[in-house]
Amino acid sequence: MYFLLAFATLAVGHFILEVPTSIGYEDIKEGSPPCGGFDITSRAGVTEWPLAGAPLKIISTHPGAQYTIQATLLTDAAAASGGNFNFTSMVPLLTQSGRGGLCLPAVPGIAAWEGKDAVVQVIQEATDGQLYQVCQACPPQTVGIPNSSLSADTS
Numbered sequence: 001m002y003f004l005l006a007f008a009t010l011a012v013g014h015f016i017l018e019v020p021t022s023i024g025y026e027d028i029k030e031g032s033p034p035c036g037g038f039d040i041t042s043r044a045g046v047t048e049w050p051l052a053g054a055p056l057k058i059i060s061t062h063p064g065a066q067y068t069i070q071a072t073l074l075t076d077a078a079a080a081s082g083g084n085f086n087f088t089s090m091v092p093l094l095t096q097s098g099r100g101g102l103c104l105p106a107v108p109g110i111a112a113w114e115g116k117d118a119v120v121q122v123i124q125e126a127t128d129g130q131l132y133q134v135c136q137a138c139p140p141q142t143v144g145i146p147n148s149s150l151s152a153d154t155s
């Protein structure tokens with residue numbers, strides 16, 4: 001679906017993973033799991049992901065949505081065949097009640113994966129069904145305290 005929007009970064013519909021850098025965004029392919037039409041093993045534009053957390057920002061054109069934010073080790077993603085991916089949840093299911101930005105200041109890294117490359121997947125469930133955006137995560141570099149006071153800003 002297409003809307004005329006004030007967002008300079010969003011020319012067409014669905015949702016965009018604005019932070020961190022996503023593997024890619026193409027409106028018509030966004031419904032294709034697991035990466036919205038892009039290669040899950042791509043390592044262009046890798047983001048460092050401290051255990052204490054990395055920021056994540058979504059911009060959505062849908063009037064309401066739910067988000068699953070989860071990760072898989074790069075080695076597991078590369079080995080997965082027939083769609084048998086092994087994702088681990090990073091935060092509880094999120095609900096956004098309007099259009100626009102959803103900002104998470106710190107999505108915690110997964111402590112057991114320190115030193116390992118991973119891939120973070122964001123799934124939006126909204127009026128168009130499930131949509132997918134993925135980014136590459138660098139191994140957590142430092143041991144930190146997982147941020148348990150995650151807050152969602154839906155303004």
Ligand SMILES: [Cu+2]
Nearest residue numbers: 001013014128
């Ligand atoms: Cu849409």
